[in-house]
Amino acid sequence: RKEVEQDPGPFNVPEGATVAFNCTYSNSASQSFFWYRQDCRKEPKLLMSVYSSGNEDGRFTAQLNRASQYISLLIRDSKLSDSATYLCVVHMNTGFQKLVFGTGTRLLVSP
């Protein structure tokens, strides 16, 4: 089983739609969680950290469920510019630190 799993998509949605991405992780030693965005042939950029209480940044809402080892990202009122790959990232400390990426979920927002 992969350490971090995501549905690769693609998710095709119209502008203005609400879309949700899910991510599961297998290692209970996971400490911190992030959502990154990667545009084609570019490096990933931090979208938001994910806190246990859930957090919101504008149209983006992230949730964490430690009991179920599950993270989610909700995007409301999708824009064309939201089209990208969204990467779930988990920081683990299994004796040494490492950041593990999910496969990414591709989002395509159409007019």
Added chain:
Amino acid sequence: GAVVSQHPSWVICKSGTSVKIECRSLDFQATTMFWYRQFPKQSLMLMATSNEGSKATYEQGVEKDKFLINHASLTLSTLTVTSAHPEDSSFYICSAIERGPRLWGNTEAFFGQGTRLTVV
């Protein structure tokens, strides 16, 4: 925000030669750097974790003698692909975590621009 500079951004080399990729944190000290590889339409795969002043920790299946990592200072880590072959052609990208009192949960990983390696 913090900047990580990766160099070169692209390189074409002959099979059997070695290629060195540099990753520098420009305005912060990075105790930990990560090296990833990404094949087309695939996810970033962690290759190794590099800690300043100590040996890198390699992920399973990554040959440490082929992918040499050096993290001699708090601002520089290098990845050397030795005896490169066409199957090593990929997008290599580094990431750095800033040293400091902040907890991991509040610490962002900054990425270099990536190096596209083509071995012919």
